[in-house]
Amino acid sequence: MSEAVIQTDLDGLNLVHRGKVRDMYEIPGHDDKLLMVATDRISAYDVVMSDPIPGKGKVLTGLSLFWFDLLGDIVENHLISAEVDEYPTVCVPHREILAGRSMLVHKTAPLPVECIVRGYISGSFWSAYQKDTTVCGFELPAGMKESDRFPETLFTPSTKADIGDHDENISIERLEEIVGVDRAAEIASTSVGLYQ
Incomplete structure (x- = not known):
C-alpha cells in the first residue's frame, strides 16, 4: 500500500x-x-x-x-x-x-457560501427538526421520520468555515446580503436544478 x-x-x-x-x-x-x-x-x-x-x-x-x-x-x-x-x-x-x-x-473567486440541496430529512437537519419543525426558515410538516422525503426540494446555504470552525446554515435573506439578490436567485435555481 x-x-x-x-x-x-x-x-x-x-x-x-x-x-x-x-x-x-x-x-x-x-x-x-x-x-x-x-x-x-x-x-x-x-x-x-x-x-x-x-x-x-x-x-x-x-x-x-x-x-x-x-x-x-x-x-x-x-x-x-x-x-x-x-x-x-x-x-x-x-x-x-x-x-x-x-x-x-x-484562478477565480470562489463563492463565499456552500450550496446545500436537500431532498430528504437526515443528518443535522433531522437533529434540528426534532427540536423544532421550523428549520433554516422552512416550516416542515409535523410527524416526519428520519430520511422521509421533503414535500419539496430545499435549498439551505451555509457559510464556509475555516479549519476548526463549523459551517453555519444561513437564510436566503442572509445569502442575498452576501452575494446580492440576483446572484442568490441564480445560485439557488442552479443548485436545485442540478439536484433535480
Missing part, C-alpha cells in the same frame, strides 16, 4: 492556501492559474482527522473530474487540465506526487 500524502511542499511553487483537504499553489509566470493538490487528509464535521487514508486524494480528484465533465455544459467550472504533462514546466519535477491528485485551474 502506498504511503499517505498528508501535505505537500512543492519547490518552485508558492503555497497560497492549505485547506482541510487541498493544498493550493500559485505558479510563477502564470498569475491567472492555480495548482490544486488533493491530499489524503480526512475532514469530517469541519475537523481534520489525525489519520489520513492513502490514495484518498486521488479518489477525490477523480470524483471532481467526473462531475466537472458531466456538468460542464450546465455550469462553468475552473478546470484547465488534470494531466501533469499539460502543466507549466515548473510542475514537472513533482510529477510523481501530482499524478492523479492534482488539477491545474483558472
Whole structure:
C-alpha cells in the first residue's frame, strides 16, 4: 500500500492556501492559474482527522473530474487540465506526487457560501427538526421520520468555515446580503436544478 500524502511542499511553487483537504499553489509566470493538490487528509464535521487514508486524494480528484465533465455544459467550472504533462514546466519535477491528485485551474473567486440541496430529512437537519419543525426558515410538516422525503426540494446555504470552525446554515435573506439578490436567485435555481 502506498504511503499517505498528508501535505505537500512543492519547490518552485508558492503555497497560497492549505485547506482541510487541498493544498493550493500559485505558479510563477502564470498569475491567472492555480495548482490544486488533493491530499489524503480526512475532514469530517469541519475537523481534520489525525489519520489520513492513502490514495484518498486521488479518489477525490477523480470524483471532481467526473462531475466537472458531466456538468460542464450546465455550469462553468475552473478546470484547465488534470494531466501533469499539460502543466507549466515548473510542475514537472513533482510529477510523481501530482499524478492523479492534482488539477491545474483558472484562478477565480470562489463563492463565499456552500450550496446545500436537500431532498430528504437526515443528518443535522433531522437533529434540528426534532427540536423544532421550523428549520433554516422552512416550516416542515409535523410527524416526519428520519430520511422521509421533503414535500419539496430545499435549498439551505451555509457559510464556509475555516479549519476548526463549523459551517453555519444561513437564510436566503442572509445569502442575498452576501452575494446580492440576483446572484442568490441564480445560485439557488442552479443548485436545485442540478439536484433535480
